[in-house]
Amino acid sequence: MAEPYVELKSVSKYFGSVVALKDVSFDVCPGEVHCLLGDNGAGKSTLIKTLSGVYTPDEGEIRVQGKPTRFSSPADTRDSGIATVYQDLALVPLMSVARNFFLGREPMRKFGPISQFDADFANRTAYDEMQAMGIQLRDPEQPVGTLSGGERQCLAIARAVYFGAKVLILDEPTSALGVHQASVVLKLIVQSKARGIGVIFISHNVHHAYVVGDRFTLLKRGRSTGTYAKGEITRDQLLNLMAGGKELVDLEQELAKSARNGQA
């Protein structure tokens, strides 16, 4: 396996008396999809925020390309090539795709003393970058509000990649989507991986994660229950490991029992 791009080593994070993360290790290599699974309250959000520089760990260390690093802010993290795509995607629905793509980092062109927004370049680049991710835009000037959920996700990912992300942290990118749109996003993840980007895919949907994941880390109550490569674990084992997996089986048996009792 290649050298990890970013690594958390035995990281712990406390909020007062609450132990949000305890002794968690996690890493992602270039061209790999590492899925972070866990139920609500398992510490996924805290882990993402630690990785993206919102929180600093209380114990343990973060390494970027092998070097111990301390992120001072989310912007700092972004500069070191780690981009987080949050659920709200940071898109402005009434603005065009191209303007969203370059929002805050507008390409300018000089006309004598005045420099103005280079709309041609923005349109062309947004169109090409979306196409490279497998999404054919109708028109780079259409408002983002007219895009489907999957296309919006693509825009946010393509933007992060274009601006130099080596690692993408995707926070529940498929959770709000229908079946078709979710598969569009899963294809995007595979596409990013093929471009040599390390993807951290946060989800509580094992079915989605298993399709694209290379490794799986399960969080439970702030602790890691282990990291498994795809060959080492089946989907059902993974389901059972997740809280809910076993509970669902128990529930199933219980319901079956009460149904039998009812018939008797």
Added chain:
Amino acid sequence: MVSEIRDERVRSVSRLSRLLSRPELGAAAGTVLVFVFFAITAGSTGLFSAKGIVNFLEVSAQLGILAAPVALLMIAGEFDLSVGSMIGFAGILIAIPAVFWGWPIWLSLLFTFAVCSGIGALNGLAVVRTGLPSFIVTLGSLFMLRGLTLGLTRGISGRTQVSGVHELAQNDPLNSLFSGQVFSGLIAWLANLGLIGKRADGMPSISGIPVSIVWWIVLTLACTWLLTRSRFGNWIFAAGGEANAARNLGVPVARTKITLFVMTALAAALFAAIQVLVTGSADTLRGTQKEFEAIIAVVIGGTLLTGGYGSAIGAMFGALIFGVVQMGIFYTGIDTDWFKLFMGAMMVIAVLFNSYVRNRAMRSR
């Protein structure tokens, strides 16, 4: 490898349909309607003679000077209700130092622009820092500025009006920037060609284009360029459309909004400078309700009250409608009492139309 995902539900959309989702469409159509209406009802009264045109353009220009920056501010998702009071305040700031303290006009003008931009920045800071709705914050400024204007004027002059600016301004280097007329030569030439009517004494019926009209056009073009072609314009749309997303992407939302509050304050000062130098006097009641007229012009121009969408060209059409209707009603002899009823109704219709266009823009492509 992943194949291209082409949406089979897409059909090609005509240019017309694209045009239909432009924000200024409603205002452009409204302008045509209003022109046709008054061409029929007031065509023979002189509303569309050279003199009539200059008259309504001058009304439109004054409002349009306010409306262009107010449009930008509203696209950024904020209101400035203090512009009307700012006009009164700025007028007094120009007149009092000139008349009572013997300042040259150019100095009191510069002083006024500086003070007004400072107040604009305070408005902006108050909105950005407190997170309160700008509607409330600037409603406060509306009253405070009007009170300050009245208090200062009465305290210093003992009256509510300061006159005598004309005589002082006559040889001032900045006077011609704000009052008087331009293109007199062109007008005389057009009159000689017979394109513009002449008076009985052989002079053209108008002697030039009032400089306020030039300000209006230049400001509208500048605001349009800013909005659609500059980096700042992108930030304006983003600040009004989804401020959080903009902030996460590194857009300086607070600075953008404060800058826009300074711009509306400066526009109010410009309005006052033109008014004081044209009429030769300042009055504590000047500019009353101009904040609402500006908002009406902007909304008729297609800008959404909720921000994130709109245009400065639209605001220009809104101001044009305002001027044509105001002068048209006067020329047709309809009781001018009906003017406000008409403008209020126009605005409500415009809002309904805008939300239709917005929904269309979000859906149709």
